[in-house]
Amino acid sequence: MSPALPLLLALALGLIAWLAARSRAWTFRTEARKGGSQLHSLPNYHAWYVALWAIVPAILFAAIWTSISPGLVLGKVLTEPAAASLPAFGIEREAILSEAQSIAKGTMAVGFRKESAALVEPFRAAIGQYGTIGLVVTLILGLAGGAFGFLKLRPDFTARTRVERFVMLGLLAASLVAVFTTLGILAALIYETFLFFRFVSPMDFLFGTHWGPDPMVSPESIRTDAYGALPLFWGTVFIGAIIAMLVAIPLGLMSAIYLTQYASENVRKWMKPLLEILAGVPTVVYGYFAALTVAPWIRDFGTAIGISSASSESALAAGVVMGIMIIPFVSSMADDSITAVPQAMRDGSLAMGATTSETIKKVLIPAALPGIVAGVMLAVSRAIGETMIVVMAAGATARLTANPFESMTTVTFQIVAMLTGEGSFDHPSTLSAFALGMVLFLVTLTLNFIALRVVKRFREAYE
Amino acid sequence: MNNAAAHLKKRYAAERRFKAVGLLAVLFSGFVLAFLLFNMTSNAIGGFKRWELRFPIDMAAGGLTVDPSQLQGPEPMQALQGAGLADVVTFAATQSLGDQAAGEILDGAWREVGDELISDPQRLQGTLEVSLPVSDDLAGAARGGGTPEMQALAEKLKAEGKLVNAIDWGFLSRADATGPQAVGIWGALKGSMLTMLITLALAFPIGVLAAVYLEEYAPKNRWTEWIEVSINNLAAVPSIIFGLLGLAVFLTIFPNYRSAPLIGGMTLALMTMPVIVISGRNAIKAVPPSIRDAALAVGASRVQTVFHHVLPLALPGILTGTIIGMARALGETAPLLMIGMRAFVASPPDGFTSPATVLPVQIFLWSDEIDRGFVERTSAAIIVLLLFLLVMNGLAIYLRNRFEKRW
Numbered sequence: 001m002s003p004a005l006p007l008l009l010a011l012a013l014g015l016i017a018w019l020a021a022r023s024r025a026w027t028f029r030t031e032a033r034k035g036g037s038q039l040h041s042l043p044n045y046h047a048w049y050v051a052l053w054a055i056v057p058a059i060l061f062a063a064i065w066t067s068i069s070p071g072l073v074l075g076k077v078l079t080e081p082a083a084a085s086l087p088a089f090g091i092e093r094e095a096i097l098s099e100a101q102s103i104a105k106g107t108m109a110v111g112f113r114k115e116s117a118a119l120v121e122p123f124r125a126a127i128g129q130y131g132t133i134g135l136v137v138t139l140i141l142g143l144a145g146g147a148f149g150f151l152k153l154r155p156d157f158t159a160r161t162r163v164e165r166f167v168m169l170g171l172l173a174a175s176l177v178a179v180f181t182t183l184g185i186l187a188a189l190i191y192e193t194f195l196f197f198r199f200v201s202p203m204d205f206l207f208g209t210h211w212g213p214d215p216m217v218s219p220e221s222i223r224t225d226a227y228g229a230l231p232l233f234w235g236t237v238f239i240g241a242i243i244a245m246l247v248a249i250p251l252g253l254m255s256a257i258y259l260t261q262y263a264s265e266n267v268r269k270w271m272k273p274l275l276e277i278l279a280g281v282p283t284v285v286y287g288y289f290a291a292l293t294v295a296p297w298i299r300d301f302g303t304a305i306g307i308s309s310a311s312s313e314s315a316l317a318a319g320v321v322m323g324i325m326i327i328p329f330v331s332s333m334a335d336d337s338i339t340a341v342p343q344a345m346r347d348g349s350l351a352m353g354a355t356t357s358e359t360i361k362k363v364l365i366p367a368a369l370p371g372i373v374a375g376v377m378l379a380v381s382r383a384i385g386e387t388m389i390v391v392m393a394a395g396a397t398a399r400l401t402a403n404p405f406e407s408m409t410t411v412t413f414q415i416v417a418m419l420t421g422e423g424s425f426d427h428p429s430t431l432s433a434f435a436l437g438m439v440l441f442l443v444t445l446t447l448n449f450i451a452l453r454v455v456k457r458f459r460e461a462y463e
Numbered sequence: 464m465n466n467a468a469a470h471l472k473k474r475y476a477a478e479r480r481f482k483a484v485g486l487l488a489v490l491f492s493g494f495v496l497a498f499l500l501f502n503m504t505s506n507a508i509g510g511f512k513r514w515e516l517r518f519p520i521d522m523a524a525g526g527l528t529v530d531p532s533q534l535q536g537p538e539p540m541q542a543l544q545g546a547g548l549a550d551v552v553t554f555a556a557t558q559s560l561g562d563q564a565a566g567e568i569l570d571g572a573w574r575e576v577g578d579e580l581i582s583d584p585q586r587l588q589g590t591l592e593v594s595l596p597v598s599d600d601l602a603g604a605a606r607g608g609g610t611p612e613m614q615a616l617a618e619k620l621k622a623e624g625k626l627v628n629a630i631d632w633g634f635l636s637r638a639d640a641t642g643p644q645a646v647g648i649w650g651a652l653k654g655s656m657l658t659m660l661i662t663l664a665l666a667f668p669i670g671v672l673a674a675v676y677l678e679e680y681a682p683k684n685r686w687t688e689w690i691e692v693s694i695n696n697l698a699a700v701p702s703i704i705f706g707l708l709g710l711a712v713f714l715t716i717f718p719n720y721r722s723a724p725l726i727g728g729m730t731l732a733l734m735t736m737p738v739i740v741i742s743g744r745n746a747i748k749a750v751p752p753s754i755r756d757a758a759l760a761v762g763a764s765r766v767q768t769v770f771h772h773v774l775p776l777a778l779p780g781i782l783t784g785t786i787i788g789m790a791r792a793l794g795e796t797a798p799l800l801m802i803g804m805r806a807f808v809a810s811p812p813d814g815f816t817s818p819a820t821v822l823p824v825q826i827f828l829w830s831d832e833i834d835r836g837f838v839e840r841t842s843a844a845i846i847v848l849l850l851f852l853l854v855m856n857g858l859a860i861y862l863r864n865r866f867e868k869r870w
Contacts, residue, residue, distance in 0.1 A: 164766040171680060174672035175690050178740070181733050182693035185704060188711035251488045258485025271489055278496050280856060282794025284823040285845050288830050289499055292838065324495050355474055357481035378699070385701020387797035388823075392830060412703055412797070419710065419801055437707045441700065448699040 005131075006062035006138040013142035014055035021050035021150055028155045041160035049159040052166055053149030058142035065134040073101075076126040082118040101127075189441060192434030199428040200227040205435060211398035211414070213429035215422050222428050229411075229436065231398035236410040239319040239394060240383035243404060247323025248379060252330025253372070257360055259331070260338050279328035287392030290321035295393055302405035309406050313395035316404035322389050326379050333375025337368035340462055370461075374454040381447035385440060387412040411436045503842050503849070510843025513631040513644055514602040515594040516568060516620065520555040520576065522587050527551050531584040539581045540574065548580075549573040552595070560625060563616055567601040569644055575633075594629060599642040599836060601626075606835055634843065638811050639825065643836030646829070648844050650811040654724055654804070654819030655793060657812060661728020662735055662792050667785055669732075670739025671774075674781070677740070678747040679769050698737035705734045706801030714802060722803040722818040730798050735788040742784020746777040779866035786859040790852050796823040822848050 025043035032039055074097070077083055086093050100116040104123035153159075197205070199222060208228015217223075255275065259268050295317035302310025341364050349359040365372070395407025396417060418433035529546040536542065552573040556565035572595040579593070580586055597605075604613035605626060620626035637647025673694070681687040709730035713720075720726050750773050758768040799805070804820050805828060812819035820828070822844065829841040 160764065164764060167766050167770075168676075168680065171672050171676035174669045175676045175681070177669050178673065178694040178697055178737065179690055181697060181708070181736075184712055185700070185708045188708055189704075192711060251491060254485045254488035255492060258482070258489050262482050262485055263489075271493070274496065275489075275492055278492055280790065280794075280852060281499070282796070282823055282848060282852070284794070284796045284826050284830075285499075285503070285849070288826065288841060288845065289502065291830065293502055324492075327492055355478040357478045358474070360481070381699065382701075385703065387701070387703045388827065391797075392827070412701070415703055415707070416797065416800055419707075420805065434707060434711070437704055441704050444699065444701055445696060448696060452695065 006065070006134055007059065009135065009138055010055050010058035010062060010142050013058065013139070013146060014051045017054035017142075017146040017150070018047045018051035020146075021153060022047035024150070024153055025159075028153070032155050037155070040156050040158050045159040045163050046153055046157065048163045049157075050146055050149035050153070052163065054142050054146035057145045058138045061141050062134065062138050065137070069130045069134060072130055073123070073126045076129070077119060077122045080119075080122040082122055185441065189434055189438040192431055193438045195426070196428060196431035196435045199431070200224045205229055205432075206439075209400060211409075213418065213432055215418075215424075215427055215429040219427055227428070227432055229432075229439070231400045232409060232411050232414055232436065233439075234400055235315065235394070235398065235408040236384050236412070238402070238404075238408065239315050239390060239410055240322065240386065241380045243316060243319025244323035244326055244383045245376065245380065247320055248326035248330045248383075249376060251323075252327045252379075253334050255327065256331040256334035256338060260335055261356060261360055261364075275328040275331055278324070281325070283325065283386060283388040284392075286321050286325050287388040287390075290317050290389055290393035294321055298405065307403070307405045309403065311395065311405065311407040313393060313407040314405050315394060315408040318390050318394040319404070321393065322383055322386055325386070325389070326383055329382060330375060330379050333378065334368070334372050337371025337375065337458070338364055340371065340459065341367045342462055370454050370458040374451040374458070377447045377451040377454075381444040381451070384410075385412065385444050387416060391416050411440050415440075500849075503845050506839055506842035507846040509606075509628075509839035510841070510846075511631060511634060512628050513634075514597050514605045515627055515629045516556070516560060516564065516597055517592065517594045517625050517627060518556055518559040520552060520591045520593055521589075522551075522591055523589060527587065529587070531587055534581050534584040534587075540577050543577045543580065548577055552576055552593075556595075560620070564601075564620055564625075567598045567616070569596040569598055569642075571645075572596050594627070596631075596644045597626070599644050599834065602644050602836055603834065608835060634840075635847075638809055639807060639820070639828075640809060643832070643834055643840050646837075646840055648822065648825065648847060650808055651820050651822045651825035651844070652847070653811045654808070655821040655823075657724035657815055657819065658727040658731065658799075658804075658821055659789060659793060661725055661815060662731040663785075663789060665729060665732035666735040666739055666788070670736045670785070670788075671743055671781055673736070674740045674743030674747060675769060675774065678744045679773070680765070694737045694740050697733070698741060702734055702795055703797040703801065705730055706798030708733065709798060709802045720816055722806045722808075722820075723816045724812060724819050724821075725815045726802050727799050727804050727819075727821065728815075730802060731792040731795060734795070734798065735792045738788035738791065739781070739785050742787070743777070743781045746780025746784065747773060749780065750776045776868070779862050783859045783863045783867070786855050786862070790855040790859075793855070794823055794848065794852060796827055799824050800827070822851075 022043050025039065025046035028046075029039050029043060077097075077100075086096060096116045096119065100119035100123050103116065103120045104127055199219060201224065204224050205227055207230060208225055209230050210225055210228045211231050212226045214222070214226065255271075259271060263271065291313075295312050295314060298314050298317045298320075299310045299312045302314070302316075345363055345367060346359055349363040350356070354362065390410045390413045394410060394413060396409055396413065397407050398409050398414075399406060401408070415433045415436050418429050418436075421429070424430065527543075527546050527548060529542055529548075533539065533542040553565055553568070556568055575595060576591070576593055579591070596602075600609055600613055601617055603609040604617040605621065605628070607614075609617075617626060634647050635652075636649045637645070638650025640646045673690075677687070677691065677694075681690070709726060713726045713729055717723075717726060754772055754776065755768050758772045759765070763771065799821055805824050806818055806820065807828075808818050808820050826841055826844050826848065829837050829844065832838075832841075
């Protein structure tokens with residue numbers, strides 16, 4: 001039986017309820033017209049009121065039932081005599097059960113284990129039984145709800161008010177999704193980080209200088225000094241906040257200045273979308289570009305100027321490409337801040353005989369500085385959270401070095417590496433990814449929070 | 464006086480330099496974009512092609528004991544396999560190309576001959592000119608790599624006109640494979656589409672409803688402030704954090720759906736939703752209050768006002784924001800790596816719950832391969848992804864220009 005069946009049943013009941021209630025409301029309306037009075041609500045609202053009563057309880061039940069019925073089915077099967085011969089614990093037992101279940105559901109034709117064959121029939125019986133129960137209860141709930149709503153219909157019934165109250169409830173629920181997502185992120189990160197800190201102390205993690213988790217070592221005998229994340233933090237800052245910004249700030253700022261102050265309307269109309277295309281290219285494409293094209297150039301350049309340790313996975317390659325990706329972001333933030341500076345300040349400077357560039361350097365930029373700084377902070381927060389470019393171009397070795405030609409690793413790289421590696425889910429190496437994620441989340445949150453406040457205050461200052 | 468003139472000259476020179484630097488900065492960005500696209504396209508041209516061997520198969524003489532009626536049956540490929548089509552193809556290849564070259568035809572390539580026969584059973588009679596993919600070794604040699612003997616073979620076959628680099632339409636209809644000659648992107652593309660459907664189905668209604676609530680009904684209190692703060696923060700959280708959430712929450716609730724588009728779509732929906740809320744709020748804010756006043760004045764309720772009048776007027780703006788958010792989700796890789804959509808999936812996913820991968824992840828997986836053939840295939844996949852993004856963004860711009868009203 002398909003899990004969609006109760007859903008379809010509920011919707012079908014809802015349609016019937018809608019049609020029935022609508023025709024009932026129409027008869028009210030005809031009668032009321034004869035008597036010279038009016039309905040409180042339009043017939044459609046009566047229809048929706050009854051339909052909601054028919055659908056909502058039934059669907060809620062169907063959703064709950066789909067999530068609990070597999071457990072009930074399993075419990076029922078385990079009480080059968082055929083289940084007595086199952087191995088008590090472990091992977092084998094799970095495998096036999098899931099195989100029997102797949103055969104019973106028809107998703108698998110033949111089993112590989114002989115034990116599963118005996119369990120197919122009990123499974124099929126239990127699934128059929130609980131499926132029927134679910135369907136019948138859904139039907140009863142739908143009918144009962146529909147009947148309850150239908151009996152309330154009257155010419156002066158306030159159907160519209162009630163339907164609208166339900167709509168408002170839906171709107172509120174939709175906006176709470178964002179809050180629950182934030183809470184979910186926080187809860188998941190805090191919980192897993194807490195588990196991680198049972199193995200490795202926060203001090204060792206935050207200030208240790210050696211990073212080399214081994215997912216193969218048993219969790220009890222791990223070396224806690226292999227979980228020092230300082231090299232990762234340094235790599236992240238070096239690539240995202242230093243190299244990338246050295247590329248993005250001058251280029252982004254000068255682009256914004258040229259486009260707002262010098263370029264003709266036509267040039268501006270064409271160049272701005274062009275810059276935005278640069279922001280729309282997926283990061284995996286930048287990563288590929290960095291790894292395939294930019295990194296070998298930088299390695300050759302490094303070797304040419306006599307740096308023997310130049311690697312084909314270098315911090316410089318990742319940082320430069322990341323900076324290029326960030327240019328449009330910095331440029332649009334700077335654009336906004338510069339345009340927000342009052343025209344009078346610019347006119348005043350020009351009237352005193354300053355050239356355009358002097359006006360920009362001495363008046364516009366100082367006045368727009370808070371906005372520009374906030375934009376740079378947002379750009380940094382985006383750069384340090386960027387994953388694919390560093391995964392593809394920066395390398396895996398954790399190093400505390402300031403040589404940009406060497407390979408260097410970052411927080412996001414290690415999150416990916418730890419979670420796609422071989423470690424089991426409760427191993428410290430896997431959990432460390434969540435601790436790194438926690439640090440990343442807090443840092444980006446702080447940067448965004450401060451930046452948004454600065455921008456807000458800056459806007460208020462000129463309005 | 465002279466001094467002042469010299470000073471002025473210096474200042475004007477500085478002015479010109481400053482302007483030139485600004486122009487250079489803009490041009491640099493344009494140049495990088497052009498170079499990136501040129502680089503990808505020039506690599507991608509080879510990726511839409513594959514190396515094939517051309518030779519005739521004499522079907523009548525091949526001794527293929529299969530009845531044309533069987534080819535219209537339910538399992539025609541099985542019938543052909545049972546009748547020994549693979550051997551017939553190998554035999555014909557040996558006859559016209561020699562032993563060594565026949566051994567370099569890709570395993571399973573006979574199925575392409577099979578497809579041709581099934582589409583037109585008449586071809587069982589007479590001679591069939593086929594063009595079948597070669598092994599990765601020979602393809603590598605044809606590009607100029609590989610062992611010397613393989614290169615000699617490739618040179619010889621090329622000179623005879625039997626080894627050709629032909630356009631590979633199958634690239635758009637196959638799934639992942641182990642060698643670059645046999646891969647295709649349809650599997651990943653279908654995975655992307657399924658994932659995007661889930662994302663759209665979840666993020667669009669939730670995002671629009673939340674935007675309506677916050678902009679039209681929400682009372683100004685601490686609760687509302689919390690909602691606004693968390694939406695603004697979610698819009699700025701790095702995407703990889705959403706991957707951690709999907710891993711820790713969704714995969715704990717649905718452990719059987721690892722790598723499934725369902726979970727991927729849910730994760731990306733949480734990421735896309737704030738984008739839709741923010742653009743939706745701006746679009747709703749842009750609808751002038753006079754519309755609301757007019758509706759309320761003729762007796763509409765507040766819900767009717769919004770759903771009958773404000774929302775339809777704001778829809779183009781909301782759709783533009785939605786498409787831009789979806790385009791971003793389509794290019795997203797990191798969160799999907801976290802929830803296991805990086806498995807090797809050799810057949811296109813057949814539903815929302817079967818293991819799948821998506822186009823950006825496929826690009827990432829192929830980028831790890833060093834084979835020159837994979838470099839070309841990866842670039843070709845990137846071009847396909849960029850084309851999709853271009854179409855989506857073009858649609859968004861069209862909607863904005865065509866339907867958005869300036870009040």
